[in-house]
Amino acid sequence: MSAQQAITGARVFDGDRWHDGAALVVAAGKVSAIVAEAELPAGIDRRGETGRLVVPGFVDLQVNGGGGVLLNEQPDVDGIRTICTAHAQFGTTALLPTLITDTRAVTRCAVEAGIAARAERVPGFLGLHLEGPHLSISRKGAHDPALIRPMDGEDLERVLEARKALDVLLTTVAPESVSNAQIEAMAGAGVIVSLGHSDSGHATVAAAVAAGARMMTHLFNAMSPLGHREPGMVGAALDLGHVNAGLIADGYHVDPVSIGIALRAKRGPGRIFLVTDAMSTIGTDLRSFTLNGRTIYRGGGRLTLADGTLAGADIDMVSCLHFMHEKVGLDLEEALRMASLYPAEAAGVTGRKGRLTHGHDADFVVLDADLSLRSTWIGGNPVFENRS
Helix, strand or coil: CCCCEEEECCEEECCCCEECCEEEEEECCEEEEEEEHHHCCCCCEEEECCCCEEEECEEEEEECEECCEECCCCCCHHHHHHHHHHHHCCCEEEEEEEEECCCHHHHHHHHHHHHHHHHCCCCCECCEEEECCCCCHHHCCCCCHHHCCCCCHHHHHHHHHHHHHCCCEEEEECCCCCCHHHHHHHHHCCCEEEECCECCCHHHHHHHHHHCCCEECCCCCCECCCCCCCCHHHHHHHHCCCCEEEEECCCCCCCHHHHHHHHHHCCCCCCEEEECCECCCCCCCCCEEEECCEEEEEECCEEECCCCCECCECCCHHHHHHHHHHHCCCCHHHHHHHHCHHHHHHHCCCCCCCCCCCCCECCEEEECCCCCEEEEEECCEEEEECCC
């Protein structure tokens, strides 16, 4: 590619507003500008996308697997590369490979893999999400209860050391299994502390947030519900303004009506953003796979253990976008922000992700008018093109 390239003919959404009759100019992996097509220099390399939409690349903070790989089962840099490549087919340009509760040894391998992926600049790799093992057994979901345990001093030190080597480290913990002092130590070191898989009440959650927690993991799922006498974790997520919350928008984890209620109720400046909670099935025809020695079955758009417990999600980010726009009835612009800008804000990377403005990474997605995906670009380079 030349020193500069212009994407022309499309409507461009910069994360805040649409630009018509404009071109997205990229150079050296960054967004240079959005300018009127008439102002483009004569010699610039142009790529026409007439009638299409150019939008910020999707940012997914909870990705357990993809392309036939589950991070728990292949905690190495090749596994991370496969996961990132699989999700690029569906518009995700930055993601956190997510390790579900596992042994100390597997957790150590996953962290080492994340450090290697950062060093090798694996396209799409943003950092790691450690979901567990410091959760509540009463809200374990598909996590193996035999591996769930309280955080000890060694665990805390490993998390703090991992954060030094990764740009983004997110960990999901339950207040029942960590102390507020531990939350304070992690948050002080730059770890994003998310609360989830917990039966805690509003007051306990508020204390954890005061200690530094800033996120809730998959709103509504594996957490105490909103009640009329005890607001629970769901109530806390909506009430506490500085808390962001991930949401799985597949129609199985949360009903569209509940999603709409939550969006209207959420107190800011925190946001509800989209996550896939995707497993290894994404981009494959797998009908089953293994997690912690247990078989997970795929069918009817759902992933379940043998007893019917939901075990992650069988959805990609562009499908989540469709769901929010078409089933929930959200304006396209807000649905796009939930898939890009808001997770970038939650991860603290809005200086380079989530928008298409000068100096941001040239991570973008080209969509047809019906929101079907045409191509995915990371750092100004096409990493996936739909030629069908």
